[in-house]
Amino acid sequence: MNFLSQYWQLIKPFWLSKQRLPSLGLLLVIISMTFGSVWLSVQFNQWNGDFYNALQQLDGSSIYRLLGQFVLLIGSLILVAVYSSYLQKKLLIDWRTWMTEQLTAQWLSDQHHHYHMKLAQTEPDNPDQRIAEDIYLLIDLSLDLLLSFLRSVLTLGSFVTILWNLSGEMSFNLAGQEWHIPGYMVWMCIAYTLVGTAITHWIGKPLQRLNFNQQKREADFRAALIERRENSEMIGAQRGEAIEREALGTKFTFVAQNWYKLMVKERNLGFFTVGYAQVSSLAPIFFALPQFLAGIIQLGGLMQIKMAFMQVSGSLSWFIYSYRDLAKLSATVERLTTFNLKLHDIELPSTAKHPIAPKALRATLRVHVDHERSLLEVNNLVVEQGQIVMLKGRSGLGKSSLLRTLSGFWPNFIGEYQRTDSIWVPQKLYLTTTSLKALVCYPQSANNIDDQTCIDALQQVGLNALTTSLDSVETWSSKLSGGEQQRLMFARLLVNKPPLILLDETTSSLDQSAATLMIKTLKHALPNSAVLMVSHQPELWAMADRLIDLDNQSPVALGA
Numbered sequence: 170m171n172f173l174s175q176y177w178q179l180i181k182p183f184w185l186s187k188q189r190l191p192s193l194g195l196l197l198v199i200i201s202m203t204f205g206s207v208w209l210s211v212q213f214n215q216w217n218g219d220f221y222n223a224l225q226q227l228d229g230s231s232i233y234r235l236l237g238q239f240v241l242l243i244g245s246l247i248l249v250a251v252y253s254s255y256l257q258k259k260l261l262i263d264w265r266t267w268m269t270e271q272l273t274a275q276w277l278s279d280q281h282h283h284y285h286m287k288l289a290q291t292e293p294d295n296p297d298q299r300i301a302e303d304i305y306l307l308i309d310l311s312l313d314l315l316l317s318f319l320r321s322v323l324t325l326g327s328f329v330t331i332l333w334n335l336s337g338e339m340s341f342n343l344a345g346q347e348w349h350i351p352g353y354m355v356w357m358c359i360a361y362t363l364v365g366t367a368i369t370h371w372i373g374k375p376l377q378r379l380n381f382n383q384q385k386r387e388a389d390f391r392a393a394l395i396e397r398r399e400n401s402e403m404i405g406a407q408r409g410e411a412i413e414r415e416a417l418g419t420k421f422t423f424v425a426q427n428w429y430k431l432m433v434k435e436r437n438l439g440f441f442t443v444g445y446a447q448v449s450s451l452a453p454i455f456f457a458l459p460q461f462l463a464g465i466i467q468l469g470g471l472m473q474i475k476m477a478f479m480q481v482s483g484s485l486s487w488f489i490y491s492y493r494d495l496a497k498l499s500a501t502v503e504r505l506t507t508f509n510l511k512l513h514d515i516e517l518p519s520t521a522k523h524p525i526a527p528k529a530l531r532a533t534l535r536v537h538v539d540h541e542r543s544l545l546e547v548n549n550l551v552v553e554q555g556q557i558v559m560l561k562g563r564s565g566l567g568k569s570s571l572l573r574t575l576s577g578f579w580p581n582f583i584g585e586y587q588r589t590d591s592i593w594v595p596q597k598l599y600l601t602t603t604s605l606k607a608l609v610c611y612p613q614s615a616n617n618i619d620d621q622t623c624i625d626a627l628q629q630v631g632l633n634a635l636t637t638s639l640d641s642v643e644t645w646s647s648k649l650s651g652g653e654q655q656r657l658m659f660a661r662l663l664v665n666k667p668p669l670i671l672l673d674e675t676t677s678s679l680d681q682s683a684a685t686l687m688i689k690t691l692k693h694a695l696p697n698s699a700v701l702m703v704s705h706q707p708e709l710w711a712m713a714d715r716l717i718d719l720d721n722q723s724p725v726a727l728g729a
């Protein structure tokens with residue numbers, strides 16, 4: 170029950186959305202095709218009876234007429250089978266596009282859910298896998314299982330009557346009493362399938378947990394590989410390959426260990442399901458043999474009974490044949506539900522109030538790591554429009570945590586702050602593989618900004634050599650030096666012109682003259698922006714309107 174309600178919560182948003190209408194139409198067409206294929210199977214059953222009877226009676230003209238019908242029936246079956254699979258794929262991609270957009274928007278939301286989840290350490294493992302793979306699995310398995318279930322129900326409805334009518338009545342003597350069982354083949358079929366289902370469930374029960382673990386371990390292994398690839402320079406520089414191979418080997422051992430367990434359970438289930446499928450084709454002949462030997466039914470009747478029995482038993486065995494997929498679906502639903510719950514459970518900080526101009530930032534607060542460890546305190550920290558205030562202090566004091574707090578990301582603080590809209594440049598920079606122009610304009614779209622504005626910004630920060638590469642798509646994070654990447658951040662600020670700029674040692678890789686040039690450029694190009702900057706570079710301190718020594722918690726007045 171829990172599974173069904175979780176499953177409904179996952180699929181409900183799409184099927185209640187406005188975009189559902191074309192998909193609903195598509196689903197109805199696919200279901201109609203499923204109906205059509207069952208109807209064709211019923212016709213095929215009738216054909217089987219007529220054909221074998223004509224064979225037994227050596228009726229040449231009927232045999233040729235029936236062969237013509239066969240071509241028509243098979244042609245229609247092929248057409249329905251191919252098109253229903255084609256349309257199913259179309260429905261899958263429409264539904265997947267919608268769900269992927271929704272989940273990505275919730276994760277990468279404007280309220281920064283992705284980052285808050287990480288900071289609060291509530292991020293579930295491998296969100297990338299949940300978005301890329303689990304959504305696909307959820308939809309693919311749902312459609313397959315729904316259609317196979319509908320086909321089973323329809324087939325059951327169509328063939329159970331046929332089987333009932335064909336099987337006649339079974340009479341036997343037991344304990345001195347005469348017994349009559351009407352439609353006895355139907356009862357045999359039900360009993361046969363129920364036993365099969367019970368055994369399948371008993372063997373296959375551990376599959377759901379094992380599938381869940383397999384998906385997680387595969388994703389962990391993939392994430393570990395990506396991490397190595399991203400840090401290949403550091404690994405190479407420190408000759409770390411051997412230890413990295415060992416770490417990856419351990420991760421892969423987890424994959425293989427679970428795989429072996431899964432293999433064993435699937436093998437045991439396979440022994441049963443494959444054997445069951447084979448026996449199912451002979452069982453009806455065995456059950457109907459007494460009637461055939463007694464001359465009550467002909468060869469055509471026996472063949473029809475065999476086919477009808479297999480159809481009824483196949484439909485009743487839906488659970489047996491779908492067991493693996495159901496186990497996979499259940500694991501997928503659990504993973505996506507956890508992801509959704511974690512996204513909704515995040516406590517978002519309230520947005521900061523704006524201070525009264527000309528103040529761009531005002532803060533009196535104490536930052537903590539957690540309940541037990543407090544970091545630093547600022548008392549009436551004020552930065553006005555056009556001012557540059559610098560922060561200095563020993564490593565590990567909490568300067569980055571302070572900027573994180575003022576940006577609205579760090580929830581562990583006591584006190585209050587007000588600020589205008591801001592851009593914070595953390596120590597670790599992020600440059601995706603995209604065009605240089607897109608990096609300069611980020612977070613704005615490159616389409617909204619003309620080339621000349623970007624060229625001017627690049628020239629102002631001393632990246633003249635790059636002005637001809639605006640449209641080049643490169644892995645800029647490995648192509649640019651650390652200092653060039655920091656210059657690029659200043660070019661980005663010049664283009665975006667935020668009212669408040671929070672800089673965390675953004676000049677640390679630059680030499681003295683380049684670092685001072687960046688600050689001068691910022692001051693000159695954005696005279697109305699306020700800047701709060703953490704810096705360990707004494708040569709810059711003289712450029713600040715105020716320097717705050719956080720070790721002593723005292724403001725040191727400098728400049729104007």
Ligand SMILES: Nc1ncnc2c1ncn2[C@@H]1O[C@H](COP(=O)(O)OP(=O)(O)OP(=O)(O)O)[C@@H](O)[C@H]1O
Pocket residue numbers: 288538544563564565566567568569570571
């Ligand atoms: N996300 C986090 N979770 C737990 N502790 C953290 C987190 N971020 C920082 N800390 C802890 O807070 C303390 C202060 O870190 P922070 O990076 O703010 O110092 P800093 O003054 O900027 O140091 P540095 O000058 O070396 O950059 C450190 O001991 C660090 O371990």
